[in-house]
Amino acid sequence: MGVENLNSNPLRDPADRRLPRIPEPCALVIFGVTGDLAKKKLIPAIYDLANRGLLPASFVIVGFARRDWGDETFEEMSLQAAKAHARTPWRDEVWARLAGNFKFVPGTFDDDEAFDRLDATVDELRETHGIVGNAAFYFSIPPLAFPTVLKQLQRTGMSDNRQDGGGWRRVVVEKPFGEDRESAHELNGLVDKVFTAPDVFRIDHYLGKETVQNIFALRFANAMFEPIWNSNYVDHVQITMAEDVGIGSRAGFYDDNGAARDVLQNHVLQLLAIAAMEQPNGFVAEEIRIEKLKVLRAIKLHDDLEATAIRGQYADGWVQGRPVQGYLAEDNIPQNSTTETYAAVQIGIQNRRWNGVPFYLRTGKRLPKRVTEIAVVFKEAPHMPFADYDTKTLGNNQLVIRVQPDEGITVKFGSKVPGTGMELRDISMGFGYGETFTESSPEAYERLILDVLLGDKTLFPDAQEVDASWAVVDPLEEYWATTKPEPYESGTWGPTGADLMLQSSGRRWRRA
Amino acid sequence: MHLKDTTTGDIMKALDGLLHEVGGGSSLALNLVALTTEDEREEVEKAASVAAQEHPYRLILAIPRDLEAAEPRIDAEVTVGERLGSAEAIILRLDGPAGAHLSSIVLPMLGSDIPVVTWWLLDPVRYGLEQELRSFADRRITYSARAADPVASLFRRAETYATGDTDICWTRISLWRSLIASAFDGVTQAVESITIKADDDDPSAQLMAAWLHTRLGVAPDVVDTEVERNSEHLPAIASVAFTMAGGETMEVERKADGTTVLRQAGLPKRRQTLQGRTLGQLLAEELRHIDPDTAYKKVLDTFQEHYTGERVDA
Numbered sequence: 001m002g003v004e005n006l007n008s009n010p011l012r013d014p015a016d017r018r019l020p021r022i023p024e025p026c027a028l029v030i031f032g033v034t035g036d037l038a039k040k041k042l043i044p045a046i047y048d049l050a051n052r053g054l055l056p057a058s059f060v061i062v063g064f065a066r067r068d069w070g071d072e073t074f075e076e077m078s079l080q081a082a083k084a085h086a087r088t089p090w091r092d093e094v095w096a097r098l099a100g101n102f103k104f105v106p107g108t109f110d111d112d113e114a115f116d117r118l119d120a121t122v123d124e125l126r127e128t129h130g131i132v133g134n135a136a137f138y139f140s141i142p143p144l145a146f147p148t149v150l151k152q153l154q155r156t157g158m159s160d161n162r163q164d165g166g167g168w169r170r171v172v173v174e175k176p177f178g179e180d181r182e183s184a185h186e187l188n189g190l191v192d193k194v195f196t197a198p199d200v201f202r203i204d205h206y207l208g209k210e211t212v213q214n215i216f217a218l219r220f221a222n223a224m225f226e227p228i229w230n231s232n233y234v235d236h237v238q239i240t241m242a243e244d245v246g247i248g249s250r251a252g253f254y255d256d257n258g259a260a261r262d263v264l265q266n267h268v269l270q271l272l273a274i275a276a277m278e279q280p281n282g283f284v285a286e287e288i289r290i291e292k293l294k295v296l297r298a299i300k301l302h303d304d305l306e307a308t309a310i311r312g313q314y315a316d317g318w319v320q321g322r323p324v325q326g327y328l329a330e331d332n333i334p335q336n337s338t339t340e341t342y343a344a345v346q347i348g349i350q351n352r353r354w355n356g357v358p359f360y361l362r363t364g365k366r367l368p369k370r371v372t373e374i375a376v377v378f379k380e381a382p383h384m385p386f387a388d389y390d391t392k393t394l395g396n397n398q399l400v401i402r403v404q405p406d407e408g409i410t411v412k413f414g415s416k417v418p419g420t421g422m423e424l425r426d427i428s429m430g431f432g433y434g435e436t437f438t439e440s441s442p443e444a445y446e447r448l449i450l451d452v453l454l455g456d457k458t459l460f461p462d463a464q465e466v467d468a469s470w471a472v473v474d475p476l477e478e479y480w481a482t483t484k485p486e487p488y489e490s491g492t493w494g495p496t497g498a499d500l501m502l503q504s505s506g507r508r509w510r511r512a
Numbered sequence: 513m514h515l516k517d518t519t520t521g522d523i524m525k526a527l528d529g530l531l532h533e534v535g536g537g538s539s540l541a542l543n544l545v546a547l548t549t550e551d552e553r554e555e556v557e558k559a560a561s562v563a564a565q566e567h568p569y570r571l572i573l574a575i576p577r578d579l580e581a582a583e584p585r586i587d588a589e590v591t592v593g594e595r596l597g598s599a600e601a602i603i604l605r606l607d608g609p610a611g612a613h614l615s616s617i618v619l620p621m622l623g624s625d626i627p628v629v630t631w632w633l634l635d636p637v638r639y640g641l642e643q644e645l646r647s648f649a650d651r652r653i654t655y656s657a658r659a660a661d662p663v664a665s666l667f668r669r670a671e672t673y674a675t676g677d678t679d680i681c682w683t684r685i686s687l688w689r690s691l692i693a694s695a696f697d698g699v700t701q702a703v704e705s706i707t708i709k710a711d712d713d714d715p716s717a718q719l720m721a722a723w724l725h726t727r728l729g730v731a732p733d734v735v736d737t738e739v740e741r742n743s744e745h746l747p748a749i750a751s752v753a754f755t756m757a758g759g760e761t762m763e764v765e766r767k768a769d770g771t772t773v774l775r776q777a778g779l780p781k782r783r784q785t786l787q788g789r790t791l792g793q794l795l796a797e798e799l800r801h802i803d804p805d806t807a808y809k810k811v812l813d814t815f816q817e818h819y820t821g822e823r824v825d826a
Contacts, residue, residue: 011689012696013727017805018683018690018805020690022693053687
């Protein structure tokens with residue numbers, strides 16, 4: 001493993017925090033390199049890493065796709081992609097260092113010969129670039145193609161890190177990890193068998209965001225939050241992941257899956273796990289994984305799913321001042337589709353810390369704005385010595401972790417309105433993580449690609465977490481299979497059923 | 513906002529007023545107190561505005577002006593979010609005895625209970641301000657390459673080291689060190705000898721030698737070489753070469769245009785680019801670490817132990 005090797009390097013001193021951790025010489029092999037993810041995120045992230053001096057001297061990017069390209073065409077495409085989407089300022093000399101290190105292997109996933117060529121290309125790097133077998137394989141491809149590619153990697157021996165030359169072999173897979181518990185189990189089994197479980201990196205890009213990592217700091221490095229982070233003080237928790245866009249060009253994939261499989265199963269449940277987990281024994285992958293898994297396995301759905309598992313589908317409406325069409329009018333969506341574009345669910349966590357505290361999760365498309373946040377809503381003060389009419393406009397205290405776009409933390413509490421009376425009103429106090437730090441805050445993909453190359457799994461969910469998450473979503477899907485989603489006007493905060501879900505207990509959604 | 517012949521109380525009132533106008537309540541990460549001259553002011557301001565993008569701070573820039581004047585006088589300029597970027601900035605011009613009582617002026621201006629970093633480009637000894645600046649700082653940043661005798665100045669820093677000291681000459685070899693360290697990933701053999709081709713007047717070259725000495729247990733040979741630099745804030749190092757116990761060699765060489773070549777026995781030549789950073793970028797790196805830099809202390813100790821040059825008294 002990379003981390004151990006770094007420790008044996010006499011020039012690396014853990015106390016010397018100026019020396020960035022740089023991966024060993026390695027290759028990054030991207031399948032589906034002509035896709036949007038590669039162009040908009042992966043290649044720009046590689047440029048940004050190079051710009052920050054975080055890539056090893058020998059680093060080669062190998063593209064694999066069904067295009068009749070040579071290395072030069074691939075390099076040119078990468079140059080355009082990096083220029084258009086890189087976060088850090090463009091510098092020709094940074095590119096000059098990457099230039100010449102692009103290789104392209106054309107082929108389809110069922111083409112044995114193409115994979116033999118790929119194998120040979122990776123092997124040659126030993127001679128030409130001094131890369132002793134280290135390679136990460138990034139699956140930026142439709143999930144349907146996973147098994148075929150995995151089998152090819154197994155057949156050619158590319159997935160084996162104990163081959164004669166040594167070096168590590170890792171695989172990076174993007175969501176969705178299956179479409180239910182059973183298919184995820186199959187997929188996980190296959191990928192863990194072809195590679196070994198520690199070499200499999202499942203990307204959930206939300207975990208690469210600075211604010212999400214900051215939740216660990218907020219909760220476990222401070223004295224003032226953790227004591228009230230439980231059912232004695234917390235009334236309920238709302239996790240919102242809203243998008244203002246529609247399904248875009250993902251019609252085929254989306255209609256087969258829907259909001260719950262696309263977003264709730266991974267991003268939202270991971271946010272929940274981090275917000276609700278117990279303190280890990282150490283900030284290392286294994287300890288964090290154990291605590292996250294405990295929370296995910298303690299999740300219980302409400303018995304009355306009709307009232308607590310709400311689905312919606314966007315209809316015509318206006319978003320951000322423009323008219324947009326409903327889901328059923330989108331290209332390639334069947335007229336009778338019952339796929340949801342909005343899901344709101346109430347769950348409970350069965351442990352002592354969270355007993356009786358409802359967690360309300362919601363995600364949807366074509367909502368008024370793009371926002372992701374975790375709102376911890378506290379109970380009312382046990383007794384207030386003020387008259388009712390003075391505290392009329394006072395709500396519950398809130399602590400809101402704003403994940404995106406305006407990263408930061410907001411605390412909402414009551415305060416006296418200046419004047420002679422004792423009138424109280426809510427005010428909010430904000431900490432803007434992004435306000436002044438944005439420019440240097442790395443993109444999630446930068447962080448995650450670097451971690452893959454370093455072999456650090458702290459921010460990657462493992463197969464058991466995926467399984468535990470499907471165990472939450474499967475019963476929902478089963479119940480929903482017999483229902484139709486409630487339409488909601490595009491540009492509004494979702495179907496009325498979701499509002500009723502909270503109103504029945506005297507609560508309301510926070511306007512995110 | 514310009515304030516003539518003013519007091520710290522009026523300066524703070526002016527700052528509060530400006531903060532109130534822009535909506536107030538910025539979240540500060542630290543106080544940066546910089547000592548400079550009118551000639552260097554623009555350079556320091558530019559660096560400060562770059563670093564402020566990463567570290568929201570209150571900048572207090574002290575410029576000793578007419579030290580011979582009989583009466584103390586403070587002129588101040590207070591800005592928020594103007595040419596100094598996102599920093600809250602107070603620029604002080606100090607006449608006469610005011611210059612010698614810097615702490616009484618600066619202390620009331622510091623943001624409450626957040627770290628204080630002092631930074632000076634000029635030689636504080638000349639203004640008799642070194643102790644003043646040391647007294648309230650959690651971290652002190654110097655730039656010994658700017659002194660009249662750079663290496664002797666670094667030696668003085670080593671002799672008077674206090675927890676929290678650091679020097680831009682150390683900051684500016686981070687990229688070099690990182691390159692060398694990554695070349696050593698996977699190397700299993702012990703190092704027999706090290707040759708550094710560098711301008712031996714450059715404190716950064718001395719620190720590079722001391723670092724390698726500390727970590728590898730081998731005293732490098734520093735061969736005095738004239739080094740062409742295409743940026744002021746680059747270390748004057750041309751190459752670092754290692755000979756391993758088995759006789760194999762490894763060399764990192766930087767050409768004047770920034771092309772850096774890594775030659776390692778048995779492996780193809782590898783090229784990288786290593787450019788100088790701006791003073792602002794170096795300052796930003798420095799401000800990222802507010803806790804004492806123990807790795808630097810060890811290196812500075814090695815440097816001090818093997819220093820053979822002239823000793824300059826304060």
